[in-house]
Structure formats: structure tokens, C-alpha cells
Amino acid sequence: MDFDLTDEQRLLKDSVERFVADRYDFERRKAFLAAEGGFSRENWAAFAELGLLAVPFAEEDGGIGGGPVETMIVMEAFGRGLVVEPYLPTVILGGGILRHAASAEQKADLIPRIAGGEITLALAQIERGSRYDLHHVETRARKDGESWIIDGEKGVVLNGDTADTLIVVARTAGTTRDADGIGLFLVDAKAPGVSRRGYPTQDGLRAAEITFESARAEAALGDPGKGLPILARVVDEGIAAICAEAVGVMDRMRDLTVEYIKTRKQFGVPIGSFQVLQHRASDMVVAIEQARSMACYATMMAAEEDAAARGQAVSAAKVQIGRSGRFVGQQAIQLHGGIGMTMEYSIGHYFKRMTMIETLFGDADHHLEKVAAGESLFAA
Structure with missing residues (x-):
């Protein structure tokens, strides 16, 4: 290849x-x-x-x-x-x-x-109790003439407080955890019946809690009862994308750490001259390269039509990204010492973003279970 x-x-x-x-x-x-x-x-x-x-x-x-x-x-x-x-x-x-x-x-x-x-757009998908299961959908969409009326609540909608248009995952048929009967709907973020409460996330970015009370959708996207496979595919593509972002985050954490230990002095010499710290910096490089390889694998598989194969690939990548990101972040903070814990210094902000990426769309433990079971991430 x-x-x-x-x-x-x-x-x-x-x-x-x-x-x-x-x-x-x-x-x-x-x-x-x-x-x-x-x-x-x-x-x-x-x-x-x-x-x-x-x-x-x-x-x-x-x-x-x-x-x-x-x-x-x-x-x-x-x-x-x-x-x-x-x-x-x-x-x-x-x-x-x-x-x-x-x-x-x-x-x-x-x-x-x-x-x-x-x-700008936002995907309103997560609900209370849904955890990482895309097919857990309580929000309802009912037909009203040629349009759809939506009722329900969504949480942790990334940039949901500033988006112009929302893509809402809502159920048109079935019970809360059925794979069928899930639709995707375009909703004007300022439409009557839509209320938004925005807040900063731990990494400083934005999310929102959104309530729909008889909110009228502009249109359905695709078959209003067969939206789950499309949603799963897009989330797989999203996982591949954040795996790549994580590699960039880890790269920068390594650069900042190596620069710091080359200039920070103890006993009159740079702490980077101590062999044990050189070994820890080397271990960071190894972890990053492992993550980079798996991010590339997820990227190559993101366009795969076979949902099971694609799901296995992105789950495997997410496991390695989570493990590498945690290791690299912990080493970076520890090698910086106290300054690494302050809001005024950048390294802690990189670790916060890495931690958010680790949990987004499923943490390492969740994905490891899927890989071990040989399942697609979103098998019903």
C-alpha cells in the first residue's frame, strides 16, 4: 500500500x-x-x-x-x-x-x-442514558402533513449553542433501543420549539443541551426509518478524524515536553541530560508512532462499505489512540512538574483535549470490548 x-x-x-x-x-x-x-x-x-x-x-x-x-x-x-x-x-x-x-x-x-x-451545523444525537449506543433514541418525530414534528431532549451537542442548523436523530417508530425506526432530520436551530443551553466543555470548547417541544423539522434526510446505518457510518468517519487530531495533539505535547526538559535546569544542568528522562521522552515517541499507525489504518478503512470491517478498524484505532494519548499526556505533565498543572501553560490544555477525544464516541475500554467480541461498533 x-x-x-x-x-x-x-x-x-x-x-x-x-x-x-x-x-x-x-x-x-x-x-x-x-x-x-x-x-x-x-x-x-x-x-x-x-x-x-x-x-x-x-x-x-x-x-x-x-x-x-x-x-x-x-x-x-x-x-x-x-x-x-x-x-x-x-x-x-x-x-x-x-x-x-x-x-x-x-x-x-x-x-x-x-x-x-x-x-455551521451540529449533530444532535446523544441522550440521557444512551451512553455510546447510537440506537438508543427516545426523541420522537411524528408526521404532520408533509413535515415532521420533533419532541425530545439531546445532550452534549458539540457546538450546538452556535450552530445555524441542527441534524437531529429522532425515532419515527419502535421502542427506545430498536435499530429500525430511526430518522435524521434537518431543524433550524432558531425554530419555534427549540431551546438551547450552551456551556464550555472541559477542553474549553462548546456544547449544548437542546430541548425540542413540537419543533417542526425542515426536512428528513434519507429514509426516515432507516437512518441508523448512515449515522453509524458518519460516526466511524468522525472517529477516524479525531484519531488524526489526537496524533497532532500528542505530537505537540511531545515537542513542548522535549523543549522544556532541554531548558529546565536542576543541579546546574538541563534535566534533559538525565538518562531516565531521555528514556521517558523516547517512550513518548514510541507511543505516538503506534497511535499514528492506527490513525492511518482508521483513515484507510473509513470509506469501507462493509460496516463490520469498518467498525472493527475504527474501534481498534480508538483503543490505541486512547492508550497512547493517556500515556503521552501523563508523561508530559509529569516531566513538566507543577507548571504542567496550571491554566496559564499550554501543556495541560493539550492533555485536556486528548482526554476529551479519548471519551468521544466511546472510550478505549468500550472499543476494546467490541474488538474482542469481533463485532462492528454499532451492531444492533
Whole structure:
């Protein structure tokens, strides 16, 4: 298998890495988080100019025709910079639902506006008690003439407090944990009957609790009773994307740690001259390379049509990402000492983001159970 990047992919890699290096020093990031909505609208417009918001969409739909590798390139660079803009919920998750489920007319309406930076999306999927099970859906959608009315509650909706459009997972038939009878619906975030309560997450990003009280959906995406396989596929793609982001996060933690132990002195010499600390830094490199290999594996399998094979691949990758991320983060904090625990220093913020990634879409223990059982992550 050829793992070399094409000329176009190298150009994308250079441009996004240069943007992150120029725009995302630690102090600027704090200013972005303090802005309205928790991110920079100026940066979001710059993403559109660079074509980053169009990466995974087909050219005929208004995108640039990229695939999982292009997404991996962008997400790894974003991990290194701790980028706070809602790329994952809008382009990867919301955009993924549109790519796999939307009609030609819906794509023509929404995708050019996403690519142009005009709108953001959020996937409203998690509920109380659902944990990591996508088929646990209590929110109901009932037919009302040509439209749908939605009632229910969703939690931890990434960037749900600032999104312009929500993609809501709701049940049209069956009981709470049935695999069938699950639909995907477009809902205007400001529609009557939609109430949102936003809050910062542990890594400083944004999420929301959203309540739907007889909220009218704009449209259904695909078959309103067969949405689970599409949702599972998009979540697999999301896992592959955050695995790549995690590699970028770990890379930066290693760089910051090595730089610190080269300059921090004890007994008149840099602590990096102590062999035991050199060994710990080397162990960090090994853990990162293991994670990078599995992130590449998940990327290559993200477009796999066989749901079982794809689910096994992303679960295996998520296990290694979780283990490597925890090890690298713990070593980074310990080698920094007390300063690594302060809010004023960046290394702790990287570890917080790594911890959030470890739990997003299922932690390492959850995925390890799936791998051991030889099941697809979302087998009913």
C-alpha cells in the first residue's frame, strides 16, 4: 500500500500547517475561546478561503472532492494547534450526514453554504442514558402533513449553542433501543420549539443541551426509518478524524515536553541530560508512532462499505489512540512538574483535549470490548 501523499495532498498539508502556525499561538487561542460563540469567525472565513470547509464534499456538490486522507491531514494539523472552530461538528459529522443521506436538492442548498463558511451545523444525537449506543433514541418525530414534528431532549451537542442548523436523530417508530425506526432530520436551530443551553466543555470548547417541544423539522434526510446505518457510518468517519487530531495533539505535547526538559535546569544542568528522562521522552515517541499507525489504518478503512470491517478498524484505532494519548499526556505533565498543572501553560490544555477525544464516541475500554467480541461498533 502506498502511503506517500500526492502533490495536491502535500499542498493541502503545507497550507493548513502554515495557517495553524501563523494563527494559533496559545495566547491567540485564549482570545478565540473568549469570543462570542467560543471561536473566531475570522478564522472560519479563512478556512472557507483555503478550501478547508469543502474538503470532503464531491466537486459536483460544491466541494473539492477530498477523501479520508485529506480529512486526516487537516485534523492532524488542527490537533497540533488545538483549533477551536467547529470543524468536526459542521464538516465531518453534519457534512457527513449530508453526503450520505441528503437528496440532490438538499446538497445543492446546504453544501455550498457550508463550504463558503456561511452556516455551521451540529449533530444532535446523544441522550440521557444512551451512553455510546447510537440506537438508543427516545426523541420522537411524528408526521404532520408533509413535515415532521420533533419532541425530545439531546445532550452534549458539540457546538450546538452556535450552530445555524441542527441534524437531529429522532425515532419515527419502535421502542427506545430498536435499530429500525430511526430518522435524521434537518431543524433550524432558531425554530419555534427549540431551546438551547450552551456551556464550555472541559477542553474549553462548546456544547449544548437542546430541548425540542413540537419543533417542526425542515426536512428528513434519507429514509426516515432507516437512518441508523448512515449515522453509524458518519460516526466511524468522525472517529477516524479525531484519531488524526489526537496524533497532532500528542505530537505537540511531545515537542513542548522535549523543549522544556532541554531548558529546565536542576543541579546546574538541563534535566534533559538525565538518562531516565531521555528514556521517558523516547517512550513518548514510541507511543505516538503506534497511535499514528492506527490513525492511518482508521483513515484507510473509513470509506469501507462493509460496516463490520469498518467498525472493527475504527474501534481498534480508538483503543490505541486512547492508550497512547493517556500515556503521552501523563508523561508530559509529569516531566513538566507543577507548571504542567496550571491554566496559564499550554501543556495541560493539550492533555485536556486528548482526554476529551479519548471519551468521544466511546472510550478505549468500550472499543476494546467490541474488538474482542469481533463485532462492528454499532451492531444492533
